[in-house]
Amino acid sequence: MSGPLDGVRVVDLTTVVVGPIATRTLADQGAEVIKVEAPGGDILRYLAAGSRSPAMSGKFINFNRNKRSIGLDIKQPEGAAALRALLARADVFVTNVRPAGLERAGLDFATLSALNPRLIHCSIQAFGRGGPYFNRPAYDPVIQSLSGVAGAFERSTGEPRFVPMVMTDHIAGLIAAQCVGFALYRRERTGLGEAIEVPMFENMASFVASEHLGAATFEPPLGPAGDERLLSPYYRPLPTKDGFITAHPNDNRQAFAFFAAIGRPELREDPRFNTPKARSENAAAFFELRAEALREKTTAEWLDIFAAADVPAARYNRLEDLLEDPHLAEVGFWEQDDHPTEGRIRRARTPNRFSGGMREETIPAPRLGRDTADILRELGHDEESIATMMKTGAAFAEGA
Template identity: 80%
Template structure:
């Protein structure tokens, strides 16, 4: 195993998306990740259509590669003891369990620190400590609704809606992985671990408001919140004669080339469009102009014209189009593996590259409890103790 995180051991007590995307990111960079699952397993095993075998949905497979799975029942003393023994040997512990649940189980940072002072303890929360929402449960739609993500659609289209991806989970999970990297770097300098709390609500409120605080940055405000360009109903792929296209001129050279291409060179002298600040103040008019002009030709015609003029342009791609995108094919984005239970599967590659080395092997997303025996054996527990745990249900293999 290679990669920048080779040698880092991670105990992963997360479910659904926000935690698993964090730990998959660590695993993809070479960390050894042990996914600890309670009876029934991660609910994501069941939350997507298209599975071939029970508890192995396509979505679960995509978020849990490069991990091993151990099944433990924390309600039984031996199950909880195994969990604490794993964490005592780990570099990183990641959970998206509510803080009150961690405290009850003795898995909070204060309880674990004495046994492992080098531990990086990362708790992904719905809401940050100190506020009235702390310890409430939440999923991605709740955070999209509260953080202003859904409100951006209302400002743009008149109706609030969710981004049709679990975007707040993805974003927060990646921030958690980044934070763990920061903490590991500090530990190299100090020798000490630390607790990290990564709240979904505050991170996404920051994400939205960094973009849309706008004139309310100033106190008192110099104008309304919101970036009018991004909240325009025309900020989307625009219709052509036969489909959709995104043409996005920004600086003067691009904007003037765009105006030449659509046959409106006189607008380069128009005070509404003659500079970046003018086009910002008149974004609604500039965007509407673009929308109307692009209807005159086909997508392929516009792509050829704008590419020749060095105007940023892209044809609109469907989700299915990405499966055959030539650039993704050329950079090796898609990989095909033989999964031990699911047969031939398609997976994405790691997009980022490190000249010092990447993870060389890829572990298939594990069946529930597939690695229970081997992980317990690595703790030094003998066959008799492991067998007793399996008999009692304190540890388990497979769906129960």
């Protein structure tokens, strides 16, 4: 048994988060992913707290499981040749190198599709082709700043802020993996690879617009952009007698069950609250009423009541609570493994289930260049050639 992408060969020339989450997704679903690292390696190896060895941060480990690593200096001809040899036999190339850099290195779609017409060339970009920001560099906060994510916070709290996650990288990377899947499907029918361009800014602007265009969907706008329900100060876990809870009745059945649960069954007749449309139009009053009622009991009391009434509700988990969540524990969400060099590690398992088979073998996140020699051998290099490349630095492995 393996995952749906069993047999798909991916060459991964990516760094940080946006590319690595794209290729990890492909790897988790069965693809063979070869991570090509430049001298020094992916910068994520060094970022964020927590590591047992240099260049093996917890964050790097999380985003790079199930991958092999080859160290290549593609500024040397032998390193560039090895990368081309990998691409000649690959199904998919994923990169977040800027388009101008790809062209300079001969890694643009036109060049590579001449080498391998079946290659799917997925270029993750900060900004799309055709606009003034094309080829500019960006990291996640730059995209949150531009795309309205921080703007939504200002509307809700008075202060522009970022989501405290590398959210736009993460989402664009998931979308890149999605696009690769679509192109793999088309290739089965046409026999041809293609170029995919995934611009982070445009993807996040589309994400935010779908949520918040609202009355500005219409031209002329029927009102300001922004979904006021989501921008409400009550859009947060709400205090109970002893902690926090989130309860979110939405359709009539749920809302009426909620009114009954808080001892206000008459509200189901109230014209402000008796239909989804009425509750949406009177969201501020509906939210305030919820916030007031929830203060009256403990979180555990409310959770029992809402579970019995089938009202969508949940407790509030702090980051550290996630590790103890009873549902996650019971579904076997947290896995532990002995990493060959980093010791015992914890990881979140692949969340989605495919009945046609899942990837079974797990490859530990690689040290820089762990698989350099093996991969060069697979490309037909003999031991002498490998030794020469290692000596010149055209290929390398940490500690070698």
